[in-house]
Amino acid sequence: MNLNFKKIAVSVSLAVGLAAAGVPAQAIENSDIKIGVSIWSSTDVLGAYCKKVVDAAANALGVQVQYVDQAHVSEKVTASVEQLAASGCQGIIICNSSDTEMTSAIKTANENEVYLAQFFRIISEKNNPAIFKMAKDSKYFIGAVHENEPENGQKLVEILLNKGDRNIGLIGWEQGDATWLGRWEGYKAGVEKWNKEHPNDKATLSEPQYAGTSSEGGSKAADALMAANPKLDALIPAGGGGDPLQGAIAAVERANKVDKIDVVSTDFLPDLGERLKNGSMAGQSGGHYCDPLFAFYMVYNAIKGEYKDFEGKFEDVNFPYLYVSSPDDYAGYEKYFVDRLPYTDKEFVELSKLSMADLKAAAAKLSIEDAAARAGK
DSSP states (O other): OOHHHHHHHHHHHHHHHHHHTTOOOOOOOGGGOEEEEEESOSSSHHHHHHHHHHHHHHHHHTOEEEEEEOTTOHHHHHHHHHHHHHTTOSEEEEOOSOHHHHHHHHHHHHHHTOEEEEESOOOOTTTOHHHHHHHHHOSSEEEEEEEOHHHHHHHHHHHHHHTTOOEEEEEESSTTOHHHHHHHHHHHHHHHHHHHHOTTSOOEEOOOEEOTTSHHHHHHHHHHHHHHOTTOOEEEEOOSSSHHHHHHHHHHHHTTOTTTOEEEEESOOTTHHHHHHHTSOOEEEEOOOOHHHHHHHHHHHHHHTSSOOOTTOOEEEEEOOEEEOSHHHHHHHIIIIISSOSSOHHHHHHHHTSOHHHHHHHHHHOSHHHHHHHHTO
16 A cells, blocks of 8 residues: 555544544644625725724734625625635625525525625514524524614714704615615604604604715715705715715715705714814714624634534624714724724734624624723723
8 A cells, every 4th residue: 555545544544533532623724714705895985994904803813815895786795605605715704785695695605614694784583584594594604793773773863853953864775785774764763753752843854865885876865865855954874885975975065055964874984083073974873894803703713613503593793883973072983993903913813712702792892992991901
């Protein structure tokens, strides 16, 4: 028998024996790990920050990362998961457009034995119980990192109502998007609550104009809302990565209505501090851009074998939003989330070693105050 063949045979026999004895196989090296990121855009305002923080964590751990930008286009979303799985990724994180697209994404993950986690999204158990069950039953779907979107929507509306605004125009991005629907639910709840408590001072919320994820779309939607209601005194570009918001602000500026129309949104702009000063923004939620970072750790630990037994479970990681409605509010955010990342290289490594329960606790804790406390150590 060839000597090399003998060595291989002995190695295989030993590995089988160890596995049978309950001894874990040799762990995969970090340099051999590749994690895929299916994202609407890695270059717009929010997407660029997402890429920056994931890249920083990957570099700290010595892990490979591959990105596919899919622009919230349904067929591109589903194809991106297939592409990343085919390219050798052992885990994928995804910010998708709708629950239905997750059916294909989970099927691809199952077939290719690739771990999968959502960020900025969660499959709705209420609206799509069959898809939620499919996710829960999967051995490879881990769970979702997301925010409380109805609460977010309600708080943003409250900022406007407390500033005296009563005629609110609404700009969505993609119909059917789970995050958009959650925020819209919150906006409506906020207005309904106000009207119930103030029957003689009622507010109105327009039907949404849809902008897609482009600046041009946001501009056209804002123009349409201003033309339809001369009394419009507030706009909510709901999200979509930051570009629709920039387009909406530009439209308000062109119409010389910066002093007449308050704008609030989700997804922080890089010049938010200045816009809060000049009045082109009245308030904003979002800010920490770290959802994909924690989804990254979920699939990383699954690949390493540290997180396991996902079948029958749905790991729900809830992230707190940051809210700012003044230049003072923004100053701390700028210091700890814009001028630097909220974690150091050492902390990126420490986060990777946390249990699932501790990882959830770290996500829930992330705030301006938390980042400031760690920076002051």
